[in-house]
Amino acid sequence: MVHSLLQAVVTYVSLLWFVRVIDAMPDPAQRQLLMRQEASRQTGGRVTLTPAEQRIDAYLHQLKEQEMRAAPFPPAVHFFKAKHLIEKSSIFKLLQKMPKGAALHIHKSTLVSVDWLVTNATYRPNCYICFTWDNSVRFFFSDRQPFPRWDCFYWQLLETLRAKIGDPTGFDKSLMQHLTLFTEDPEGEYPNQDIVWEKFEKAFIAAAGLITHTPVLRDYFYRGLEELQHDNIMYLELRSGLSKTYELDGTIHDKAWTLNIFQEVIKKFKADHPDFLGARIIISVNRALGVSEVKDAVKEAIQLQKNFPDVVAGFDMVGREDSGRTLWYFREALSLPADLGVTLPYFFHAGETDDEGTDVDQNILDALLFNTTRIGHGYALAHHPLAKEISRKRNVAVELCPISNQVLKLVSDLRNHPAAVLMSEGHPLVISSDDPSMFGTTGLSYDFYEAFVGIGGLKTNLGTLKELAANSIKYSSLPAHLKETGLALWQKQWDAFISSNQ
Incomplete structure (x- = not known):
């Protein structure tokens, strides 16, 4: 009315x-x-600010005017070159303190900083390394010399190799380069999407041998939650393929075992940090698979959600959208829950492309046809007026990941990001970081900065930030009563944030 x-x-x-x-x-x-x-x-346009919030808003506006006059303007520069500028920003420092609610779009293999992976995981006993023909690395924990696998015929014990090299700091930096995209010359190293995606996928594979070792996995999950909470985030929804985990003696554990570990770590973390709301997993499979394989994955996801209803949020398809198969290609597999009369929420990556008019570009509409709960990235949504209208009416939020879109070469100057249109129209949005370790970030503060200062421009204000943070709880997969609990807890943290910055 x-x-x-x-x-x-x-x-x-x-x-x-x-x-x-x-x-x-x-x-x-x-x-x-x-x-x-x-x-x-616009996003936050109907949020009523208290007098205390109005004072902070006026201060933010003043800071933003100053930064928009500065040269270079960080959101107009590649993030790898702008990161040090952002870290000096007074706006960024305020955003770090701000309670940001939930991170709803992060992939498991990039949850934790590469510094921790290298300086912690690779220093553990029995860690082997192999250098492949295509200039990548593989890691594997074993109580004996590993057999050839994963294009690796010669495995070396890392402890022995470090001792031979004699420069552990330099060697560790070189290992980190295999686990991240971060570089001082992004334009030179990644001249096009094909090259950056090739390095991107190699880094995922390199991390797998570390993360899927059971003792590392436990600590990895816990460390990831710590890094999020340190950035004032209280809840996580993690995309994960639930790779099988392995022990030192070669014992392999199934996906249910991985979910049990995740459940145990969440329980421990919440006990240690009572203000943390929790975490859930969105089971994901790569869109390079065949229909029968995806059908099996959907069946498995249905069973795992039944067995772990508090942990499994739903299902997604991941991988490079432009070179992968479309959602419509998998329509038989994705229709399976409805055919079986069961519910499996979908959280589809869709519209992570700038190839307008292609079959892949139609993933946005197909995601909505399959009743997706949220849209991952949705970069192309502004070019689909009907899909935009439908998603808005259904309250299907877009998971906006600004830094990821820039690094993966969908947009160079974030002022030109199509989400500027969505923000100006008040479309349901949440901010997330996609693959933080790949981009040299942790938490959400960097992405909030890019969205607030770059995409939103001068017209976005504290009300915008407040609505975006609250949206992350509102559009989460949590049941209604836990959303209420989460919003009340977040509001308490928000009030404390406002009070402490007067």
Whole structure:
């Protein structure tokens, strides 16, 4: 009712505007009214700020004006070159303190910083390394010399190799380069999407041997939650393929075992940190698979969700969208839950492409046809007016990952990100970081900065930040009663944040 009335007012004022343009200068009062009405539509535009929040908002506006006049302007520069500039920003430092709610789009293999992976995991006993023909690395823990596997015919004990090299710091830095995309020359090293995606996928494979070792996995999950909480995040939804885990003697554990570990780690972390709301997993498979393989994965996900209802949130398809198979290609597999009369929530990656009009570009519509709960990335959504309308009416939020979109070469200057249109229209949005360790980040503060300062521009304000943070709980997969608990807990943290920054 209120929305309809607002639309009627805007329409009426717009008509008055055009009538007056014919015979006189427009009334400044009408102009002001139009500007207020337009501002009310943007993300956070209808959030009422308290006097204390208004003071912080005025301070943020002043800071943003200063940064937008600066050269270089960080969101207009590749993140790898802008990172040190962002870290000096007063806005960024404030965002680090801000309670950001939930991280709803992070992949398991990139949850934890590469510094920890190298300086902790690779220093453990019985860690072997192999250098492959394509200039990549593989890791494997074993109580004996590993057999040839994964294109590796010669495995070396890392402890012995470090001793031979004699420069552990330099060697560790070289290992980190295999686990991240971060470089001082991103344009030179990654001239196109094919090259950056090739390095991206190699880094995932390199990390796998470390992360899937059972003792490392336990500590890895816990460390990931620590890094999130350190950035004032209280809840996580993690994309994971649930790779089988292995022991030192070669024993292999199934996916249920991995979920048990995840459940145990969450329980321990919540006991150690009572203000942490929890974490859930979105089971994911690569879109390079065949239909029968995805059908088996969907069946398995249905069973795992039944066995672990508090942990398994749903299902997704991951991997490079432009070179992978479309959602429609997998329609037989993805229709399986409905055919069986069961519910398996979907959280599809869709629209992570700038190839407008291709079959892949239709993933946005197909994700909605399969009733996706959220849309991962949704970069192309602004080019699909019907999909945008449907997703808005259904409250299907877009998981916006600005740094990922820039590093993977969908956009260079974040002021030109299509999400600027979504933000100006108040489309349901949440901010996330996709693959933080790949980009040299942790938590969400860097992505919040890019969205707030770059994509949102000068018109976004504290209300925008407040709504985006609250959205992350609102659009999570948590049941209604836990959403209420989470929003109450987040509001308490938000109030404390406002109070401490007066």
